[in-house]
Amino acid sequence: MAFVQKPQVYKTAINTVELGVGEKKVALGGATVSPLYSFDAPIANPPRVGIEITDLGLEGATKGMAEFYSGCKTLADIAKRASEAPGADFVCLKLEGADPGEENKSVEDCVAAAKEVCGAIDKPLVIEGCKNAQKDAQLFEKIAEALQGKNVLFLSAKEENYKTVGASVGLAYSQKVGAESACDINLAKQLNVLMTQLGVSPGSMVMNLGSAAAGYGFEYVASTMDRVKQAALGQSDAMLQMPVVTPVASEAWSVKEAIISEEDMPEWGDQEQRGIKMEIVTAAACLASGSDAVILKHPASVATVSALVAALM
Amino acid sequence: MALTGLDIFKITPKTNCKDCGSPTCMAFAMKVAQGAITLDKCPHLSAEVRAKLDEATAPPMKTIKIGTGEGEFTLGGETVLYRHEKTFVSKNLFAVALSDAYSDAQNDAALADVKNVDYERIGERMCVDAIFVDYVSDGARFLELVKKAKETGKTLIINCGDAAVASGALEIAGASKPVLGGADASNFAALNELAKKYGVVLGVKGKDLNELHDTVEKLEALGNKELILDVTMASIKDAFSAAVQVRRASVKDGDRVFGYPSIVNAAKLAAGDMNMQAALASLFTLKYGSVIVMERMTYSDALPLYGLRQNIFTNPQKPMKVEPGIYPINGANENSVCALTVDFALTYFVVSGELERSGVPVNFLITDAGGYSVLTAWAAGKLSASSIAKFFQEAEIEGKIKNRTLIIPGKVAVLKGEIEDKLPGWKIIPSPPEAIHLVKFLRELNA
Ligand code: B12
Ligand code: SF4
Numbered sequence: 001m002a003f004v005q006k007p008q009v010y011k012t013a014i015n016t017v018e019l020g021v022g023e024k025k026v027a028l029g030g031a032t033v034s035p036l037y038s039f040d041a042p043i044a045n046p047p048r049v050g051i052e053i054t055d056l057g058l059e060g061a062t063k064g065m066a067e068f069y070s071g072c073k074t075l076a077d078i079a080k081r082a083s084e085a086p087g088a089d090f091v092c093l094k095l096e097g098a099d100p101g102e103e104n105k106s107v108e109d110c111v112a113a114a115k116e117v118c119g120a121i122d123k124p125l126v127i128e129g130c131k132n133a134q135k136d137a138q139l140f141e142k143i144a145e146a147l148q149g150k151n152v153l154f155l156s157a158k159e160e161n162y163k164t165v166g167a168s169v170g171l172a173y174s175q176k177v178g179a180e181s182a183c184d185i186n187l188a189k190q191l192n193v194l195m196t197q198l199g200v201s202p203g204s205m206v207m208n209l210g211s212a213a214a215g216y217g218f219e220y221v222a223s224t225m226d227r228v229k230q231a232a233l234g235q236s237d238a239m240l241q242m243p244v245v246t247p248v249a250s251e252a253w254s255v256k257e258a259i260i261s262e263e264d265m266p267e268w269g270d271q272e273q274r275g276i277k278m279e280i281v282t283a284a285a286c287l288a289s290g291s292d293a294v295i296l297k298h299p300a301s302v303a304t305v306s307a308l309v310a311a312l313m
Numbered sequence: 314m315a316l317t318g319l320d321i322f323k324i325t326p327k328t329n330c331k332d333c334g335s336p337t338c339m340a341f342a343m344k345v346a347q348g349a350i351t352l353d354k355c356p357h358l359s360a361e362v363r364a365k366l367d368e369a370t371a372p373p374m375k376t377i378k379i380g381t382g383e384g385e386f387t388l389g390g391e392t393v394l395y396r397h398e399k400t401f402v403s404k405n406l407f408a409v410a411l412s413d414a415y416s417d418a419q420n421d422a423a424l425a426d427v428k429n430v431d432y433e434r435i436g437e438r439m440c441v442d443a444i445f446v447d448y449v450s451d452g453a454r455f456l457e458l459v460k461k462a463k464e465t466g467k468t469l470i471i472n473c474g475d476a477a478v479a480s481g482a483l484e485i486a487g488a489s490k491p492v493l494g495g496a497d498a499s500n501f502a503a504l505n506e507l508a509k510k511y512g513v514v515l516g517v518k519g520k521d522l523n524e525l526h527d528t529v530e531k532l533e534a535l536g537n538k539e540l541i542l543d544v545t546m547a548s549i550k551d552a553f554s555a556a557v558q559v560r561r562a563s564v565k566d567g568d569r570v571f572g573y574p575s576i577v578n579a580a581k582l583a584a585g586d587m588n589m590q591a592a593l594a595s596l597f598t599l600k601y602g603s604v605i606v607m608e609r610m611t612y613s614d615a616l617p618l619y620g621l622r623q624n625i626f627t628n629p630q631k632p633m634k635v636e637p638g639i640y641p642i643n644g645a646n647e648n649s650v651c652a653l654t655v656d657f658a659l660t661y662f663v664v665s666g667e668l669e670r671s672g673v674p675v676n677f678l679i680t681d682a683g684g685y686s687v688l689t690a691w692a693a694g695k696l697s698a699s700s701i702a703k704f705f706q707e708a709e710i711e712g713k714i715k716n717r718t719l720i721i722p723g724k725v726a727v728l729k730g731e732i733e734d735k736l737p738g739w740k741i742i743p744s745p746p747e748a749i750h751l752v753k754f755l756r757e758l759n760a
Contacts, residue, residue: 003526005558006566039554182692214595215434215620217659217686219627222599223397230395256663256749257616264752267429268612277591281617284595304588308596311549 007040009033010233014292015203015241016044019090019176020124021151026089028206028292029243035229035290036312046313047287048089049306050126050295051082052249054096055105055113062272068299075113076120083121085299087306092126092155092247092295093117098139099130107142114143118150126153126295128247133160141168144175155247156180156208159187162195170200178245183210183220185227185240192239202238206245206292213251213258214282221246225290246286249297252279276300284308316369318346324366326357345370348392374563374572376403377539379443379514380468381490386442388541388603389574394564397629403574404626405598407618408443408470408606410580411462413454419608420458426610427465435633435662439619441467445578445606448473448495452481459485470494470516470576470604476503487511492541492604494518494576498528505535516576518543522555529570541603542571545578552577553596560601574603581606587614594618598625632684633658638708640665645674647713650758652720652744653701655682655690667751673759676714680704687722698731705736720744720758 014029030044037043057078058069068085072078083091093114097105118125127143129136140154141164156178157165170177179195181187188209196202209225212218225244232240252258258275260268268274279301283294287309296302322342333354335341344350345366352358352366376390386406393399409423423444431440444462446469448455455478462469463486471486473479474495483493494516496504501517508515517532517540519525525542532540544555556575562568577597583589590607591614597605598621607614627633634656641649642665654664656679668675680701682690690696701721705711718740721728726743733741745754 001527001530001570002523003558003562003571004566004568005522006562008561036553037557038550039558182689213620214617215624217624218621219396219624219629222625223395223629226395227397254747256667256747257620259747259749268616270613273611273613274616276588277613278617280588280592281595281621284592285599285621288596288599300588304586304592307589308549308592312553313550 007033008037009041010236012233012236012241013044014229014232014243015205017176017203017206017243019126019151019153021149022122024123025151026124028245031292032233034233035225036287038313043313045292046309047291048293049087049283049302049309050090050092050293051085051088051299051302052092052094052128052247052295052297053078053082053117054094055110056097056103062275062298064272064276064300065298074116076116079117079120083123085302087303088123089293089306090124090126091117091121092128094128094250095130095139097130098132098135100132100135102130107138110139111142111146115146118147118152124153125150126155126245128155128295133158137161137164137168140165144169144173147175148173151175153178153206153245155245157191157195159191162191163198166195166198166200170195170204171198174204176204176206178206178208179242180208181210183212183217183224185224185231188224188228189237189239192242196239202242205242207240207242208245208247211246211248211251211282211286213255213278214285215257216251216255218282218285222285222289225286229290243292244290245293245295246291247295248279248283248286249295252282253297272298280304316346316366318343321345321366321370324358324362325355328357330357332356348372371569372572373567373569374560374574375538375540377514377541377574379490379492379541381488384443384466384468384489386468389572391560391564391601394561396625400628400630401626403603404622405602406442406468406604407594407610407615407622408445408604409441409610410445410447410578410606410608411458412447412449413451413458414447414449420461423609424461424465427467430610430612430615434619434623435658437623439615441610443468443470443604445470445472445494445580445604446482448475448478448482452478456481456485462486463489470606472516474500474504476500476507479504479507483507483511483513487513490514492516492576494541494543496528496532498524501528501532502535505532505537508537508539514539514541516541516543518545521546521551522558525555526570529573533570540573542573542575543578544575544602545581549582549593552582553600556597556601575601576604576606577602578606580608584608590614591618595621598622634684635661635679637679637681637704639710639713640677640679641674642668642677643672643674645676647715649674649676649714650716650718650720651676651678651710651714653678653680654722655680655685655687655696657682657684657686657690660686664748664751667748668755671752671755673755675720675755676716678704678708678710678719687724691725691728696725698728698735701728701732702735718742723747
């Protein structure tokens with residue numbers, strides 16, 4: 001007897017959120033099926049892959065990364081090269097240097113860096129903060145103002161700073177906001193509710209539901225995403241229908257598997273290769289769980305993960 | 314459809330004779346409905362009633378055993394689509410591929426991985442679980458590979474659709490209970506005979522889900538229910554579709570024909586591209602591959618993939634915890650420094666690994682933090698100056714250890730002042746935030 005296929009297509013969809021402007025703009029979300037289940041129904045927009053660069057330039061770059069960016073002298077050069085990486089749909093500038101505990105770069109310097117990057121690329125731009133909620137709020141406000149009309153996504157607004165970030169980025173300058181919570185469906189929903197009550201339209205929002213490297217508490221990431229997608233699609237919960245954007249690079253490249261040198265751990269082999277695989281494995285697991293976009297750092301990972309997405313659509 | 318306890322109770326003899334080990338027939342029925350015990354525990358059910366109930370109460374996906382001894386594995390038996398609904402029960406296996414179509418160098422490299430990659434992570438042994446030996450065209454070479462694979466002692470998957478060649482392979486390795494793969498619409502009868510003769514599990518494939526379904530039904534009609542479904546198909550897209558639909562059909566839609574574990578051959582789907590194979594292995598670890606085959610399994614593949622698998626197959630109802638207390642490392646005694654962290658098993662494993670690597674004797678103190686990671690525990694109020702002070706009192710640290718230096722996790726360096734207030738006489742030193750920097754840090758501290 002033939003197999004009776006029972007496609008599971010939901011009556012509702014993940015919100016569609018556009019990033020960037022012009023020919024290379026991308027849309028996130030829009031799916032009416034479980035993540036990657038293109039065999040149930042066509043998926044409006046495939047998950048997207050972003051490439052991360054930092055305001056600190058090529059500091060700490062691996063051999064392969066240094067090669068990829070060879071000849072790049074300015075941040076603009078780096079941004080342009082990144083945007084040309086095969087498979088990259090958008091560029092993410094991480095403002096690592098702004099961290100008050102580290103270099104504590106001024107807001108003006110960060111605005112300049114953002115403008116420089118934005119001017120060098122024709123793909124959408126995502127701005128990632130420095131993890132310090134207060135500093136991020138200051139940075140985001142000024143950068144959102146400086147890049148008006150570019151439809152930039154800011155990662156992220158958190159419980160501690162969503163009011164300032166939502167009001168400036170989302171309302172005053174009509175950019176896109178990411179709402180970040182820590183691996184918990186209720187926290188994610190609560191933050192989305194608060195943001196919309198502030199007046200930010202759900203169509204201008206994405207979520208970061210938390211991320212962890214493979215092997216480092218990833219089960220919580222996977223289960224949170226599973227539950228959020230089921231609530232968004234199965235129960236039509238409008239407060240969880242925002243597309244999910246997951247920064248993978250910083251998690252993947254900060255675990256032991258990626259940072260211990262071959263000298264210290266000869267049997268583990270080439271260090272860069274370990275980082276790449278950690279990034280690929282984590283990203284693929286995020287996509288399987290429900291990320292509508294992942295942000296990676298190594299061009300080899302970007303190429304593989306976007307090829308995976310293409311093969312699945 | 315699943316039966317309720319009441320449905321089952323109605324057909325029991327209702328004599329409460331206790332022969333099943335349950336106090337009453339009702340209790341028995343409830344346990345059967347929950348899947349806690351099986352029907353055969355009651356000796357007083359007629360064969361007819363048993364058969365009817367068996368069919369209705371059988372789990373949606375069969376549990377299949379392969380291999381022998383240390384290489385014995387349980388596959389399948391899954392009851393849910395998402396781990397938060399209950400738990401995934403049978404962790405997937407990672408296999409490396411050998412083939413008579415590969416070069417000697419490639420086969421040797423894969424065999425070397427089997428030897429090289431073998432380590433422990435949070436109490437679990439991590440190594441290549443199985444070897445997939447693929448027959449393409451050269452029978453003599455294939456049998457040589459089966460011999461080599463068998464010598465490793467690993468569980469084998471003999472993927473060979475040619476019954477004559479497969480027979481030779483089973484003669485060599487049949488006793489170790491390999492899987493015999495490669496049955497399809499054209500050869501299933503002959504391979505089924507072989508599988509029966511050697512008492513091994515049969516791997517079934519089809520050009521699409523319809524053909525696979527059809528062939529499984531024919532095999533079941535021949536009395537074989539010891540099967541694994543090869544969902545590799547012809548492309549990545551089709552493989553993913555098949556893996557998901559097989560699982561969904563059995564667990565959610567009650568299609569028993571697809572109620573078997575699956576095998577996905579990433580080595581075939583992305584031949585020569587190890588980065589893509591790693592991506593596929595990750596995808597199928599989350600989405601329903603029971604055996605995942607790759608060309609290689611180097612450390613760069615194993616470290617993230619085995620870590621991911623360990624995460625996904627933990628029981629969401631049970632946090633992985635270690636007992637609070639003093640753990641002396643590198644021969645530490647009462648005069649050695651103390652380093653403190655939380656009782657989350659992963660944190661303990663990561664940090665103790667680094668402590669050992671440093672070679673410096675350290676009293677590793679594990680506090681009760683509800684099984685949370687450092688920052689989670691801190692954010693939840695389960696790791697604080699007070700909780701640390703309380704732990705010091707309860708575990709009588711001051712009586713047991715004379716050294717008065719305490720290293721705290723760098724991620725909660727902010728607690729330094731408060732801890733100093735609560736633990737007078739102790740010198741509190743925040744460590745670097747990541748455990749990986751511990752080696753250098755401890756050696757310098759000790760210098
Ligand atoms: C999984 C997870 C959870 C899981 C819990 C998992 C667990 N068992 O702990 C759940 C979903 C339950 C959870 C809940 C919460 N979480 Co949480 N969670 C995470 C996540 C994603 C991973 C944590 C993890 O497993 N880390 C891996 C372990 C190994 O790390 P670790 O313990 O820190 O150990 C490392 C170092 O600290 C160091 N180390 C540890 N000990 C020692 C000791 C010495 C001597 C040395 C040298 C080094 C060292 O070595 C390790 C490796 O380098 C992180 C984000 C992230 N990616 O890290 C957020 C995170 C920790 N969570 C966070 C928060 C806020 C919460 C909640 C409070 C949210 C809420 N408001 O409810 C709750 C708290 C729980 C509660 N309310 O009951 C925040 C903490 C923010 C902050 N800076 O304080 C984080 C950072 C996420 C974020 N970016 O916002 N969380
Ligand atoms: S053995 Fe059968 S008849 Fe006896 S108590 Fe158990 S269920 Fe009832």
